[in-house]
Amino acid sequence: MREVAIIGYGMTKFGELWDKSIRDIFVEAALKSIDNAKVDHIDSMFVGSMTPGLFVGQEHIGALMADYLGVAGIPAIRIESACASGGLALRQGFIEVASGMNDIVLVGGVEKMTDGADATYALSTAADQEYEVYNGITFPGLYAMIARAHMHTYGTTRKQLAMVSVKNHKNGALNPNAQFQHEITLDTVINATMVADPLTLMDCSPVSDGGACVILCPLDMAKQYTDTPIKILASGAATDSLAIHQREDIASLKAVRLSGERAFKQAGLKPDDIDIAEVHDCFTIAEISVIEELGFAEKGKGGEFTEKGYTSLEGKIPINTSGGLKSKGHPVGATGVAQVVELVEQLRDTAGKRQVKNAKIGIAQNMGGSGASSVVHILTSNT
Amino acid sequence: MPSPRYWREIPQRYRLEANKCKKCGKILFPPRLVCPNCGAKEFEKIRLSDNGKVITFTVIRVAPEQFTTKTPYVVAIVETKACGENESNGVRLMTQIVDCKIEDVEIGKPVKLVFRKLQEEGKTGILCYGYKAILV
Numbered sequence: 001m002r003e004v005a006i007i008g009y010g011m012t013k014f015g016e017l018w019d020k021s022i023r024d025i026f027v028e029a030a031l032k033s034i035d036n037a038k039v040d041h042i043d044s045m046f047v048g049s050m051t052p053g054l055f056v057g058q059e060h061i062g063a064l065m066a067d068y069l070g071v072a073g074i075p076a077i078r079i080e081s082a083c084a085s086g087g088l089a090l091r092q093g094f095i096e097v098a099s100g101m102n103d104i105v106l107v108g109g110v111e112k113m114t115d116g117a118d119a120t121y122a123l124s125t126a127a128d129q130e131y132e133v134y135n136g137i138t139f140p141g142l143y144a145m146i147a148r149a150h151m152h153t154y155g156t157t158r159k160q161l162a163m164v165s166v167k168n169h170k171n172g173a174l175n176p177n178a179q180f181q182h183e184i185t186l187d188t189v190i191n192a193t194m195v196a197d198p199l200t201l202m203d204c205s206p207v208s209d210g211g212a213c214v215i216l217c218p219l220d221m222a223k224q225y226t227d228t229p230i231k232i233l234a235s236g237a238a239t240d241s242l243a244i245h246q247r248e249d250i251a252s253l254k255a256v257r258l259s260g261e262r263a264f265k266q267a268g269l270k271p272d273d274i275d276i277a278e279v280h281d282c283f284t285i286a287e288i289s290v291i292e293e294l295g296f297a298e299k300g301k302g303g304e305f306t307e308k309g310y311t312s313l314e315g316k317i318p319i320n321t322s323g324g325l326k327s328k329g330h331p332v333g334a335t336g337v338a339q340v341v342e343l344v345e346q347l348r349d350t351a352g353k354r355q356v357k358n359a360k361i362g363i364a365q366n367m368g369g370s371g372a373s374s375v376v377h378i379l380t381s382n383t
Numbered sequence: 384m385p386s387p388r389y390w391r392e393i394p395q396r397y398r399l400e401a402n403k404c405k406k407c408g409k410i411l412f413p414p415r416l417v418c419p420n421c422g423a424k425e426f427e428k429i430r431l432s433d434n435g436k437v438i439t440f441t442v443i444r445v446a447p448e449q450f451t452t453k454t455p456y457v458v459a460i461v462e463t464k465a466c467g468e469n470e471s472n473g474v475r476l477m478t479q480i481v482d483c484k485i486e487d488v489e490i491g492k493p494v495k496l497v498f499r500k501l502q503e504e505g506k507t508g509i510l511c512y513g514y515k516a517i518l519v
Binding site: 118120121124130131132133134135136137138140141144145146148149152193194195196197198199241243244245246250 | 392413419438439440441442443444445446447448449450453456458459460475476477478479490501502511513
């Protein structure tokens with residue numbers, strides 16, 4: 001296997017992009033990444049997208065995006081794993097470059113969620129249709145059941161959940177690409193409209209449009225294009241049952257733990273070695289659970305860890321410096337790639353007001369549905 | 384939900400039919416072709432008990448289209464067991480808890496599974512039935 005580097009990135013602003021179509025969004029992000037990487041061609045591309053068929057009635061978007069990017073002719077493959085589509089697209093691009101199949105590979109993620117489709121329904125297709133959704137459950141409802149189990153088993157509090165959202169909005173306020181660039185208070189979260197008890201609207205990531213892309217190449221070619229390549233140290237992926245009631249422990253996310261363990265092993269690193277993390281905070285409980293499964297916090301102590309400020313921008317392991325899904329926005333297929341865009345900006349020391357000092361190693365964790373698929377990448381500026 | 388798809392799941396939804404793995408004894412609901420516990424492919428048919436307890440739950444206040452007139456409603460994970468099986472060989476399913484005050488639902492409370500209408504298939508489609516739970 002060849003070592004692989006990220007040599008360029010680009011993303012659109014996340015939000016309600018009424019004036020842009022899914023193809024415009026993708027092409028904007030892709031052109032930015034090509035410009036940033038200063039490459040004169042791409043050999044192939046992977047596009048992560050959860051369900052453009054339901055959101056805008058358009059499938060077959062690998063070829064469509066290649067055509068509108070002006071590169072029709074190259075192989076272009078759409079990758080789907082619900083909200084982990086972007087992260088798994090990156091994994092496929094990484095494997096393609098590592099294998100020697102191609103040299104310059106574009107990995108993108110895109111979703112257009114505000115064109116009028118029923119987003120609650122579209123997102124629910126990531127859950128078990130026959131044995132979860134059939135009974136009237138929603139995605140906030142699934143995570144609400146995980147939250148209640150976590151609170152019951154470990155004593156996680158309502159306030160601790162809310163602190164995830166407050167912290168992520170504080171970071172997002174410093175991110176010019178974030179959907180919600182403003183801070184919020186604990187009261188705002190706790191007293192917001194209840195969506196699925198105990199989760200309020202402000203525990204939930206929003207419905208968003210957006211795209212993000214990175215350009216990969218073999219590490220030994222990277223210096224031809226940039227002085228600051230970011231090396232991909234590891235890619236770990238795992239799966240679990242879609243239906244949360246079929247998992248041994250409802251308060252755990254086993255696929256996240258497995259994907260993290262695999263990535264740490266591949267990189268020869270442990271959680272203490274990580275400087276910054278972007279994790280999948282689709283709901284506040286998800287961030288608490290994920291930081292436990294990745295080994296930053298002890299099992300059951302993710303809430304307390306957050307409450308102590310360890311995950312803030314100045315904390316010992318800053319989590320979601322971008323604002324996370326909650327504040328930056330969550331165009332589902334784009335999220336996994338956008339997390340990596342944030343890590344690249346941080347590791348290149350170009351993250352502006354939200355820059356973490358001396359960030360050398362970063363981790364991105366992206367998951368699908370209620371955690372039935374998870375993918376973890378570890379990146380470093382030490383090349 | 385198209386009718387053949389609804390019809391195929393009737394044994395599970397109407398009669399709580401499950402599979403018991405002939406090799407390791409694990410109860411699978413719904414039935415599968417491969418045991419996720421041991422990999423075996425032979426099973427015997429078994430029915431689930433209609434008695435269970437609440438493992439976790441939520442109250443849905445923003446619902447999918449077919450359920451918007453029902454809000455707020457409780458959805459829970461309930462643990463039950465197969466008829467004649469030991470409680471340690473439990474099996475879990477997701478279900479609504481109905482006919483109760485929402486504030487009376489708690490983790491650990493006993494429930495009984497009952498036969499109820501779940502939803503309608505589109506505006507003119509068939510009525511879809513299955514299990515819901517009531518507090519006992």
